[in-house]
Amino acid sequence: MSPTRLGQNQYGKAETRVVHVTREGRTHHVRDLNVSVALSGAMDEVHYSGSNANVLPTDTTKNTVFAFAKQYGIDSAEQFGIRLARHFVTSQDAIERARIRIEEYAWDRITDEHSFVRGGRETRTAEVAYDGTHWQVVSGLKDLVVMNSTDSEFWGFVKDPYTTLPETRDRVLATEVAARWRFGWTREEDPAPRWEESYAEVRRHLLEAFAGTYSLSLQQTLYAMGERVVEHRPEIDEVRLSLPNKHHFLVDLEPFGLVNDTPDSAVYFAADRPYGLIEGTVLREGAEPRIPVTD
Template identity: 60%
Template structure:
């Protein structure tokens, strides 16, 4: 039985780059965490230590900084496309690239003053294989809560079931969403506006859905995004169920009419799913 090298990739992870654009007294700030992963003709470096086809990860880091200066950072998606295409198109041994970007939000306090926003982070993933290119945008850590209009009942039970059914509960989650655009071209309204529209659709669906399960809410959120954004062909959602448990106050002679809860951070249910158009082209996928 032989031993062979399987799929592999390498790159520079989590290069922090901040770009400041100065337009008089009003400045614009972009704060990114960029990860590069490259694949291709890399067998020799694994099998014999020959590094002739390896572009150093330090070079990848430097490229991120140089591109931030040379081209600026219009959006995370466009910056990722520049990097993904550059590494494949400039190096014969590199045939595929993946760029993962997390963007940190800052609130403007003045012309050149900002406060770090503690809300969700914006993400982008670019995959490029020389011909096919794929742009996925996303967000992580969007914390949402409905204090009513949520129930959970009618589920399977067995000898180990202790969870009581409820027709009125708190539903809370921290949304992790990634959506794939139909093409790599910027949407007609631009990547920034598209991001805000998708975010608004996710929030609106969460707020407006009477939830019989978090699974139902997940589908409603994905369906809303695909309805309002024809340029999005698929959205993947991961929704942790951030449990809020009713506190027993009877030892203190007090009732608790759904008003006092303990927020439990773990363990938690994790609901994951993909909502897609039935005619969507297959994703390039991970490698």
């Protein structure tokens, strides 16, 4: 008898870039997605003996992404992921679970017709999992860079022999928001959320909470952002946030005979690393955490 056994496993095609252009005469609409498919189920034999009898080729999953974009269009990242996950689980007996991860890239119009420029916005994300009975949909965004040039303090923290950071009653607070939020919707027979509306509203609440919180710590700001989403969006049970602290340090200008940080202006050095990384989850009361801390 072998001293080993197979554990959790999955396979699929990662990062299929699909750009769908909808044409309404000379007016075009673009959806630009990066789709990753992961499938799992009765896959023991392909690992133990190399038998591919239950294996749907990853090339087929790639082709399915393109074909479904053409056949059904892309109403939203979430709905497209749901359609793909349902197809893989219900069309193949050996596949018991499908996970679809999607990043969406924004394009802004140059003209009213068919010229676009890549938006300098965040990247939208979506992850859909389906086991044949229940759904789990986790939407999100990343690379959303925000900054408050004031209304942030940091003081009263623990000090030990290695502490050199001075306390401050006024600082720049900047971060690059990565957020994921899990929907309470899990059953096909229940009405699904309005994905596009939900994304826009969650993004709005994240930004408004960041801007509207007088911050004594980035942790406080993180909780305020997640709390606002859960309180205002009943379809969402869990929000996980990762907020790197994009440190801005006042530049010492005294060698040049200049006084920095005057009432009318200040000059900062924006350091990219190392950086503080603040992460946390905000849950609806009674909900269990299900978004993984790491992939």
